Amino acid sequence: MANKFSKVVNKINKGPASLRPFLLTKVFNSQVKYAKTSNVKLLSVTNSAVELKIENKKRVQNHIGGVHAIAASLLAESATGIVFGMNVPDSHVPLLKSMKIEYQRRMVGDLTAHATLTEEQITQIETQDKGDMMVPVSITDESGQQPIECFMEWAWVAKRRD
Template identity: 50%
Template sequence: MRNHIGQVHAATMALLAESATGFVVGLNLPSNKLPLIKSMNLKYVRRSVGSMKALAWVSDEQIEQMQTLERGDIMVPVTVTDQSNEEPIVCEMNWAWIEKQKS
């Protein structure tokens, strides 16, 4: 998705960051827990150039929390870079989890 100046749209960059962080959280949560995005902290710092990629990660301590606590939340850092390997957006996502409702 491109904006009116031909760059990757700001909302698309946010979605890329949210998707990457959600994926890494989801991979580390037990199957009986549900991931929920609580907040996004986004700062657009420059125009993007070409294609984009995102890299998100969680620490061993955060993985331990997700595995053992019934509910909680963590800040998940993510690096979003464009084709020039620069960061047009600086962001982090706050992800929570709760136990799934039993049916």
């Protein structure tokens, strides 16, 4: 099922591979201002998988020079929200229901987030008028390890008619 956002993404994905991350990031950051402020970069987006990155730069650092906890949370929320939002019909709205972040250890360098949906989850979004689900996300740092565990629960409901 295509929505406005997925149509734009699919069009970008048909273009040159070298331009995709730039264009995907531009589109997303034009709509999500806080992601633009934090310089979240979209590396790849499909209806079932997303890869995002946040660089360990001064604007997102904490007092010990690592990526700030809230910037890491933004990365997780953005990754899950994008892959989830790719599948929610235009007649509905995606809503973050809950998030749980468990910090395991100090983050090293840049962070990369991978969020995915299964075919069963996509079918559920397409066929049910409303519902909710956990959207898995994995965040790794430059060491290749997962410094945090993130659990994001998303819901979809019909848009209100005013």
